[in-house]
Amino acid sequence: MPELPEVESVVRVLAPRITGRRLQRIDVASRKPWARMIGPAEGQQVRRVRRYGKYILFDLDEGLLAVHLGMTGKLLVNADPGPHARAVLVFDGVNVVYDDVRQFGSMRWLPHEPEGLGPDALEVAAADFARMLLARKGRIKALLLNQAFLRGLGNIYSDEALFRAGIHPLAEAGRLSRRRILRLHSAIKQVLEQAIAKGGSSISDYLDPDGRRGWFQIEHRVYGRAGEPCKRCGARIRRILVAQRSTHFCPQCQRK
């Protein structure tokens, strides 16, 4: 469920309600390895809640609590822990339930920000983006999914950005013209900002911490639309596999 716009939506709901509160304790139900890496977070005050790529970071007096929602993770404010609740963050006055059906997500205390990630997809400057991209070999779609290259994009928004930029997902990254790279840079920014404005995409089960869904899925032009007509030219949207992920594109609007 969670790419940059969904994570940003989660942070915007959580920040005003959690900032300044003390994390009294964490009730852990998960048996995953991360479940034993949260101890230092207990008892600390939350200085700030922010997004870092696809991570939700709770800055503490010492270090931070880093939450990654994986595919099906949710943070729910004052909810009843259901069968898939993996942990409950107990603050003074507020509870946050960490629910995750597939358990691909994690929640752990770290001494500092996660390392090894590229610049944030919403913050990277056009010139830097172009320079980074031109230094790379390989398929553009795979590169956009690579968090070490750029942090925040996932499968939905990579496809949507490539469509909006008119670039084929199998295009060789380092061989794109400067002009098309700049077009991609603005498409990424535009689609992410529009998605945030709609509260993200609720394809199957994404909900914000108040249990509200996002509505950007209505604006999807290619993701999940295989076989349907392109909204720009009418051609059938195609679905192929790139980097083992479903990849949707218009063969007419996104020529190789």
Add this chain to the structure above:
DNA sequence: TGGAATGTTCGGCT
């Protein structure tokens, strides 16, 4: 029944 699902990581190969 098999396949696919908003993600990441690891081992092996070229």
Add this chain to the structure above:
DNA sequence: AAGCCGAACATTCC
């Protein structure tokens, strides 16, 4: 060495 591939993780849904 960078990039690609397949598998693994775990659960649900169609």
